[in-house]
Amino acid sequence: MTKKTAIALALLAAVAGGSAVAASPDYPPRKPGLWEMNMAQPDDPQAKPHVVQQCIDARTDAAMREMGQGMSRDACSKQDTRKEGGKIVVDSVCKMGATTLTSHAEISGDFGSSYRMESNTVYDPPLAGRAKGTAIVEAKWLGPCRANQKPGDVIMPDGRTMNFMDMQSMPKKK
Numbered sequence: 284m285t286k287k288t289a290i291a292l293a294l295l296a297a298v299a300g301g302s303a304v305a306a307s308p309d310y311p312p313r314k315p316g317l318w319e320m321n322m323a324q325p326d327d328p329q330a331k332p333h334v335v336q337q338c339i340d341a342r343t344d345a346a347m348r349e350m351g352q353g354m355s356r357d358a359c360s361k362q363d364t365r366k367e368g369g370k371i372v373v374d375s376v377c378k379m380g381a382t383t384l385t386s387h388a389e390i391s392g393d394f395g396s397s398y399r400m401e402s403n404t405v406y407d408p409p410l411a412g413r414a415k416g417t418a419i420v421e422a423k424w425l426g427p428c429r430a431n432q433k434p435g436d437v438i439m440p441d442g443r444t445m446n447f448m449d450m451q452s453m454p455k456k457k
Contacts, residue, residue: 312344314395316426316427317338317426321422322419322420326417327413335438335439335440336425337437338429338432346447346448355377371391373388375388382409384404385405386403388401389401395424397421400419434448
């Protein structure tokens with residue numbers, strides 16, 4: 284797996300799982316509208332921060348959460364989610380190919396105006412040359428979606444727009 288592929292997978296996980304990391308009934312839905320997520324890997328000097336915007340409504344937020352839960356069910360042997368004080372804490376053990384990812388994530392915020400997730404992961408064996416990594420996602424609500432946007436639109440770091448809901452309705456390859 285190339286470093287670029289690993290970064291793309293991390294972005295996809297953050298976009299789809301930004302509201303799905305904590306698969307718990309106590310996990311609050313995000314406020315409908317336009318969200319901006321700044322994603323960084325501070326312990327990797329070669330990784331550049333990425334900014335992604337999402338236009339969501341209650342339906343697309345729930346669909347993203349369900350997708351993340353499905354990914355967790357399929358890939359994770361452990362997914363422990365709990366509240367600790369004002370934070371949601373998630374400890375997981377998942378497989379990506381031949382690599383086992385052991386992660387600890389803490390999520391804080393009100394999900395109406397902002398939230399922050401910090402995740403520390405150990406890769407065994409190393410993934411894309413890395414034995415461990417930290418990912419930070421800082422999200423903020425920008426306001427209503429723009430007039431030309433529809434729920435599910437995701438504006439990627441390169442400016443391309445993809446619609447999460449359209450991708451969900453595409454026929455699955457066999």
